[in-house]
Amino acid sequence: MFQVLCIFIPLLAALFMPFFFKKISSIHTGWFVLVVPIFLVIYYAMFVPTISKGDSVIAQLDWIPSLGISFVSYLDGLSLLFSILISGIGALVVLYSIFYLDRTKEQLHNFYIYLLMFMCAMLGVVQSDNMMTLYLFWELTSISSFLLIGYWNNRDKSRFGALKSMMITVAGGMMMLGGFVLLSIMGDTFSIRELIGQAAEIATNDLFAVALILILLGAFTKSAQFPFYIWLPDAMEAPTPVSAYLHSATMVKAGIYLVARFTPIFASSEIWIWLVTGIGLLTLTWGSFFALKQTDLKGILAFSTVSQLGLIMSLLGVGAIAFHVDGAQDTIFKYAAFAAIFHLINHATFKGSLFMIAGIVDHETGTRDIRKLGGLMSIMPVSFTVALIGSFSMAGLPPFNGFLSKEMFLTAMLSITEFELFNFTTWGILFPIIAWIASVFTFIYSFYFVFKTFTGKGQVDRLPHKPHEAPVGMLISPVILAALVVVLFFIPNVVADSFIKPAVMAIQPFLYSSPGQIDIHVAAWHGHITTELLMTIGIIALGLILFLTLSKWQKVYNLFPSKLTLNNLYDFIIYELFDRWVGGFSGLYMTGSIRRYLSYMLGAISISVIATLFIQDAFKVTLVGATPIRVYQIILIIVLVIGTIATVFAKSRITSIVSLGLVGYTVSLFFVMFNAPDLALTQLVIETISVALFLLAFYHLPKYKKEEERTRFRFGRAFVSIAVGAMVTLVALSAHSQKLIGSISEYYKETVYSLAGGGNIVNVILVDYRGFDTLFEIAVLSIAGIAIFGMIKLRLSRKGEKL
Structure with a gap:
């Protein structure tokens, strides 16, 4: 039970944030928040010995048991790794934010409420075994990230970026929900573990491919894959702690997690392998190429994040091939899943530190425009060192952890050419070529970020603030992450045994029964020159040449038409198609007239109900047991109809009031005839009061004027009135004629x-x-x-x- 409740600890802590902010204003609220992720990372670290053996830990809290929906916290190698990343990076981000955000100028209680809400949502996503609760937390990540990105809501760009991220990710989430529903229909369960056990049977279902595509749409939108990546650069308007947390280690990794978790179910499909690998490589290349077009430090990092997410996604696609081969090739493709998890960890370390350095540069100089920066190396030596380590790791250079996972990435791409299924022998040669080209641009934008910012001729006089090194407190978090970048290079197998291999086992459960069976040993040097090493040398050589000549060829980006972009397509859909066209169409019926709105609603309901009655053959009138109609009842009906018509066509208000009273009194007489004196008395009292109130209000009403309206509107009203009357009559007759159970009046x-x-x-x-x-x-x-x-x-x- 406590394991499930730990997911909600950040949300519970958020309830106390207004109290800490108002009552203890002398202390930065972040110090109280810091306790939450530190506690969580310690708690989840306690599971490492158990999970590293290949075991899993499950806890359940029933929610809607009648529908098979419950909060199931499932900790295996994959979910534990993500949980530690979420809480660990979260602790460093909170520590960083304490020194980054001014407690006297910022609404810190709002910031930390949103941050804790997001932490809870991410923990729920990665630990949920029930697809419905996974979707609940998934959409909570979209909502909380919307609030975090738009935290500075007085800025137009912040609000725009927040709305854009939510529109795209929520739309993808709805698609994913459709895939979940289809999977639950095929497997008759919401449990992911149980669906994995039925993977062979599910793969033969006609709904399999549809569910696959819908779930990938959810994953691609959240992890900023092409063409849905456009929300990520605009989300950089968020405070830097948000960018460091959401866009390096957590939110964008949710899509990666989803693909990894559902790989055992869909890996048997050719569509899955081609889409995950192909879209991943396209995203990698696209993001790395356009990163060099950016002039904002966080913009460069945004596109670099897009490219790195594409790299991880493509590795998961290649790793899925392991389900289709045996023997020597089997190990090669298992290697890809290992590389994906390894690079996911590496990316969280070097990208988190780089985002924090970008925030430090902005905080201390007043700008993130790389064209105004330069020469900061001597002024900010610690920041430069951290940026150098992070950038070199991102470029894939030794002795940093990014080099190891990048080499494994190249190995995985080369292995595709040896695969004989799914036409990889024909088209597979393109994968290592594309990967190599993308790696060249990755090398260039990594150097572009660090050297254009910290070296070269200084422009201190052009900066809004006089630059200086950041406070020690603000440097602690990026320095820790930079230290991890170096440490992971020297002890990769320690991390592999504790975290990576159990996670790989969760991705490929049919291939391993324990992490010890994964016989992969990570090494910077394999004792001989490999193809991957030669590719790396080529990347460095060409990358250096292109970086040194960047000013000569960077103008090539100006050749791309500014109007033909995915951002313009999004703006057209949202602001032109929806606001102008759809808004113009809705203006035809959204007139502000309550009478018209009622006419539309009542008319639509009447037509739908009447059509359903006839289509379903529900209109079968039987008058068995009906009371005979007598002459005086016919007379009352005539009086009732006359009163109704007089009310509608009356030329004065007094006539309308009197006619309406006549209708009410006539109805009360019907109650008397059917032996309901209580109802008759109630009707008489209410009718008398209503008429009296109408007459009292009559004095205050404006003078009656004949409405000058076109005849077709009156025909429309007549049609709606007749339709509603017919609907009520037909429903009453149908209900009387088809009684399936006895009347409750007998029980009374x-x-x-x-x-x-x-x-x-x-x-x-x-x-x-x-x-x-x-x-x-x-x-x-x-x-x-x-x-x-x-x-x-x-x-x-x-x-x-x-x-």
């Missing part, structure tokens, strides 16, 4: 005296059987009476009178 008659101890059936129903209904009706009337009293008192007080 049998029990009104024995159970309720009353003699008047109507009173007993109102007081006993429908006691709560009556109680709430009385409450509504009491509230209305208090409101009327308050309005009268307010009006009299304005006139200087006393009530």
Whole structure:
């Protein structure tokens, strides 16, 4: 139980943030928040010995057991790794934010409420075994990230970026929900573990491919894959701690997690392998190429994140091939899944540190424009060192952890050419070529980020602030991450045994029974020159040449038409298609007239109900047991119709009021005829009061003027009126003719005296059987009476009178 509750600890802590912010204003609120991720990372670290053996830990809290929906915390190698990343990086981000955000100028309680809400949502996503609760947390990540990105809501760009991220990710989440529903139909369960056990049977279902594509749409939108990546650069308007957390280690990794978790179910499909690998490589290349077009430090990092996410995604696609081969090739493709998890960890370390350095540069110089920066190396030596380590790791250079996973990435891409299924022998040669080209641009933008910012001729006079090194507190988090970048290079196999191999086992459960069976040993040097090493040398050589000549060929980006972009397509869909076209169409019926709105709604309901009655053959009238119609009843019906018509066509208000009263009194006579004196009395009282109130209000109404309207509107009203009347009549006749169960009135008659101890059936129903209904009706009337009293008192007080 406590394991499930730990997911909600950040959300519970968020409830106390306003108290800490207001009551203990002398201390930065972040110090109280820091306790939460530190506790969580310690708690989840306690599971490492158990999970590293290949075991899993499950805890369940029922939510809607009748529908098979419950909170199931499932900790295996994959979910534990993500949980430690979420809480560990979260702790460093909170520590960084304490020194980055000014407690006297910022609404810190809002910031930390949103951050804790997001932490809870991410923990829920990676630990949920139930697809419905996974979707619940998935959309909570979109909502909380929307609030975090738009934290500075006084800025137009922040609001725009927040809306853009939510529109795209929520739309993808809805697609993913459709895939989850289809999977639950195919497997008759919401449990991911149980669906993995039925993977072979599910793969033969006709709905399999549809569910696959819908789930990938959810993953691609969240992890910023092409063409959905456009929300990520605009999300850089968020405070830097948000960027370091959401866009390096958590939110964008949710899509990666989803693909990894569902790989055992969909890896048997050719569509899955081609889409995950192909879209991943396309995203890698696209992001790395356009990163060099950016001039904002966080913009460069945004596109670099896009490219790195594409790299990880492509590795997961290649790793899925392991389900289709045996023997020597089997190990090669298992290598890809290992590389994906390894690079996921590496990316969290070097990208988190780089985002924090970008925030430090902005904080200390007042700008992130790389064209205004330069020469900061001597002024900010610690920041430069951290940026150098992070950038070199991102470029794939030794002795940094990014070199190891990048080499494994090249190995995986080369292995595709040896695969004989799915036409990889024909098209597979393109994969290592594309990977190599993308790696060249990755090398260039990594150097571009660090050297254009910290070396070269200084432009201190052009900077908004006089630059200086950041405070020690702000440097602690990026320095820790940079240290991990170096440490992971020297002890990769320690990390592999504890975290990576158990995670790979979770991705490929059919291939391993324990992490010890994964015989992969990571090494910077394999004792001989490999193809991957030669490719790396080529990347460095060409990358250096292109970086040194960057000013000569960077203008090539100006050749791309500015109007033909995915961002412009998004703007057209949202602002032109929806706002102008759809808004113009809605303007035709959104006139502000309540009468028209009622006509539209009542007309649509009537047509739908009447059509359903006839289509379903539900209109079968039988008059068995019906009371015979007598002459005086026909006379009352005629009077009722005449009163109704007179009310509609009356030329004065008094005539309309009197005619309406006639209709009400006639209805009360029907109650008398059907032996319902209580209802008749109630109707008479209400009708008398209504007529009296109408006459009292008549004095205050403006003079009656004949409405000058076109005839077609009156025909429309007549049509709606007749349709509603016909619908009510047909529904009543149909209900009377097709009684499947006995009337509840018989139960009332049998029990009104024995159970309720009353003699008047109507009173007993109102007081006993429908006691709560009556109680709430009385409450509504009491509230209305208090409101009327308050309005009268307010009006009299304005006139200087006393009530």
